[in-house]
Amino acid sequence: xxxxxxxxxxxxxxxxxxxxxxxxxxxxxxxxxxxxxxxxxxxxxxxxxxxxxxxxxxxxxxxxxxxxxxxxxxxxxxxxxx
Amino acid sequence: xxxxxxxxxxxxxxxxxxxxxxxxxxxxxxxxxxxxxxxxxxxxxxxxxxxxxxxxxxxxxxxxxxxxxxxxxxxxxxxxxxxxxxxxxxxxxxxxxxxxxxxxxxxxxxxxxxxxxxxxxxxxxxxxxxxxxxxxxxxxxxxxxxxxxxxxxxxxxxxxxxxxxxxxxxxxxxxxxxxxxxxxxxxxxxxxxxxxxxxxxxxxxxxxxxxxxxxxxxxxxxxxxxxxxxxxxxxxxxxxxxxxxxxxxxxxxxxxxxxxxxxxxxxxxxxxxxxxxxxxxxxxxxxxxxxxxxxxxxxxxxxxxxxxxxxxxxxxxxxxxxxxxxxxxxxxxxxxxxxxxxxxxxxxxxxxxxxxxxxxxxxxxxxxxxxxxxxxxxxxxxxxxxxxxxxxxxxxxxxxxxxxxxxxxxxxxxxxxxxxxxxxxxxxxxxxxxxxxxxxxxxxxxxxxxxxxxxxxxxxxxxxxxxxxxxxxxxxxxxxxxxxxxxxxxxxxxxxxxxxxxxxxxxxxxxxxxxxxxxxxxxxxxxxxxxxxxxxxxxxxxxxxxxxxxxxxxxxxxxxxxxxxxxxxxxxxx
Numbered sequence: 341x342x343x344x345x346x347x348x349x350x351x352x353x354x355x356x357x358x359x360x361x362x363x364x365x366x367x368x369x370x371x372x373x374x375x376x377x378x379x380x381x382x383x384x385x386x387x388x389x390x391x392x393x394x395x396x397x398x399x400x401x402x403x404x405x406x407x408x409x410x411x412x413x414x415x416x417x418x419x420x421x422x
Numbered sequence: 423x424x425x426x427x428x429x430x431x432x433x434x435x436x437x438x439x440x441x442x443x444x445x446x447x448x449x450x451x452x453x454x455x456x457x458x459x460x461x462x463x464x465x466x467x468x469x470x471x472x473x474x475x476x477x478x479x480x481x482x483x484x485x486x487x488x489x490x491x492x493x494x495x496x497x498x499x500x501x502x503x504x505x506x507x508x509x510x511x512x513x514x515x516x517x518x519x520x521x522x523x524x525x526x527x528x529x530x531x532x533x534x535x536x537x538x539x540x541x542x543x544x545x546x547x548x549x550x551x552x553x554x555x556x557x558x559x560x561x562x563x564x565x566x567x568x569x570x571x572x573x574x575x576x577x578x579x580x581x582x583x584x585x586x587x588x589x590x591x592x593x594x595x596x597x598x599x600x601x602x603x604x605x606x607x608x609x610x611x612x613x614x615x616x617x618x619x620x621x622x623x624x625x626x627x628x629x630x631x632x633x634x635x636x637x638x639x640x641x642x643x644x645x646x647x648x649x650x651x652x653x654x655x656x657x658x659x660x661x662x663x664x665x666x667x668x669x670x671x672x673x674x675x676x677x678x679x680x681x682x683x684x685x686x687x688x689x690x691x692x693x694x695x696x697x698x699x700x701x702x703x704x705x706x707x708x709x710x711x712x713x714x715x716x717x718x719x720x721x722x723x724x725x726x727x728x729x730x731x732x733x734x735x736x737x738x739x740x741x742x743x744x745x746x747x748x749x750x751x752x753x754x755x756x757x758x759x760x761x762x763x764x765x766x767x768x769x770x771x772x773x774x775x776x777x778x779x780x781x782x783x784x785x786x787x788x789x790x791x792x793x794x795x796x797x798x799x800x801x802x803x804x805x806x807x808x809x810x811x812x813x814x815x816x817x818x819x820x821x822x823x824x825x826x827x828x829x830x831x832x833x834x835x836x837x838x839x840x841x842x843x844x845x846x847x848x849x850x851x852x853x854x855x856x857x858x859x860x861x862x863x864x865x866x867x868x869x870x871x872x873x874x875x876x877x878x879x880x881x882x883x884x885x886x887x888x889x890x891x892x893x894x895x896x897x898x899x900x901x902x903x904x905x906x907x908x909x910x911x912x913x914x915x916x917x918x919x920x921x922x923x924x925x926x927x928x929x930x931x932x933x934x935x936x937x938x939x940x941x942x943x944x945x946x947x948x949x950x951x952x953x954x955x956x957x958x959x960x961x962x963x964x965x966x967x968x969x970x971x972x973x974x975x976x977x978x979x980x981x982x983x984x985x986x987x988x989x990x991x992x993x994x995x996x
Binding site: 353354357358361362365393395396399400402403404405 | 561562565566570571572573575590743744745747748749
């Protein structure tokens with residue numbers, strides 16, 4: 341399935357790469373990224389191909405120290421068109 | 423006729439260039455002040471160009487710097503120092519190759535959750551991104567293998583960042599933190615007051631509903647089994663785990679990194695589970711109806727074929743890290759929080775006498791590895807050495823390298839406490855053991871620290887013989903030599919039709935003469951009849967000693983669950 345997450349990050353050096361790299365490595369290849377810097381934060385909508393349950397990725401992202409908040413975007417899930 | 427140069431060197435006379443030293447308010451000085459404030463009195467490292475200002479600030483600082491002969495050895499030593507001392511390990515390296523030599527250690531610390539702060543020099547900010555001399559993007563290279571990392575571009579940020587790095591390294595599930603500092607930032611002046619160390623905040627306790635669910639499962643279970651991992655020691659929960667096991671009466675299996683959470687001889691300790699686990703431990707897992715995972719992560723080397731691991735069991739998973747819940751095996755009762763509190767909440771007597779008897783039978787049926795022939799049988803030798811070390815009354819530590827001997831240590835070495843056992847678990851990094859012994863010895867100068875290495879792994883960091891000479895460390899080195907990369911050879915024998923591709927080391931150097939070249943006394947052991955005398959020598963020698971133990975190249979590690987196989991189907995000694 342394709343899944344979208346809304347994230348708020350500290351606009352720290354490497355924060356965006358950290359999030360994208362983690363998603364890729366843990367089996368959720370990013371297929372879409374929409375990011376905007378607002379003051380000292382980065383608002384990010386991350387769309388990934390979820391090969392594993394999405395809650396595992398959310399908990400991994402929550403471990404990152406630059407990540408302030410992660411939530412499922414609305415609408416979060418859609419099946420991959422075959 | 424050219425103008426007279428500003429500095430006119432006279433042939434043969436030395437020119438003094440302007441001082442490149444950093445001031446008392448420089449970034450480098452702030453780093454040293456932060457280290458002192460964190461209580462760092464010993465660190466490991468290797469100097470170089472980009473980190474020169476920090477080494478200058480360290481020159482008269484109240485911190486002991488231990489110079490290894492390779493950055494990889496420095497970080498492995500720092501990891502062991504952390505485990506044995508209970509402090510955060512600290513390692514320094516310069517930019518480029520110095521920094522990349524830390525990568526294996528960062529990965530090891532990440533996979534085994536070791537609290538560590540690595541500080542690296544970086545090329546000046548103006549040169550970053552230009553492929554400058556000794557420039558690598560260490561922040562980028564190490565992102566997947568650090569708990570967190572910082573690149574500091576303003577010297578005024580250094581005190582805050584350093585204290586934050588220590589806080590992150592030791593809090594919750596510990597891990598390595600990298601602080602990369604460009605040379606101009608180390609040299610820059612910054613008038614900034616130190617914020618001081620961050621007071622540790624214990625992880626939140628687990629929520630009551632999940633604890634209730636776990637209690638309910640415990641009350642229903644007839645064959646409950648504790649499965650203890652490295653998180654027990656890391657969470658300071660060894661006593662809580664012992665109280666839990668003893669009060670519930672539950673039998674227990676341990677992972678490689680959990681060894682020592684129960685004493686080896688504890689009647690409820692069924693031993694190590696997994697690929698090279700004991701028969702009793704693996705069979706108990708297959709038979710249990712409730713598995714209580716404590717600070718363990720269902721690693722593939724532990725579970726074998728996951729679908730057939732603990733097939734009849736419900737699972738209670740206790741861990742401080744929420745991301746471990748369901749990563750490999752979905753728990754029926756996830757209990758996220760500080761282990762001590764979670765365990766205390768589950769410590770109540772259970773009525774499981776029949777199951778305890780069954781597990782006692784499994785242990786009684788387990789053969790004791792022994793084999794009598796003229797040569798040395800490594801499992802017996804290591805078991806007897808560990809017994810002598812414990813019996814000596816000395817504070818004894820063992821640092822294993824990686825391979826067959828590591829598994830023999832895990833299976834046969836007698837331990838009282840988890841911190842006595844140093845082993846590269848998650849990464850399986852050859853070359854770990856000898857530097858780890860150096861780190862342990864520096865943390866406990868009077869302890870009996872024994873490194874057990876193979877002939878392959880010892881040669882990955884044997885240059886550190888110079889380090890034990892320099893600091894007069896009485897490390898005991900046991901090189902278990904089968905003239906092979908033994909574990910790989912074993913896999914080739916069992917799974918590759920005995921095609922021994924590149925695992926023959928029969929042209930090894932003479933380890934005794936190598937040690938002697940470094941002024942480390944050394945002896946050879948190749949006869950079973952001499953085992954007892956050598957064991958006495960290892961335990962009683964005051965200074966360093968290398969023992970070259972010659973063993974049969976054909977010796978294998980048993981039992982063995984083939985990769986991807988079920989733990990119920992162990993290969994046993996033929």
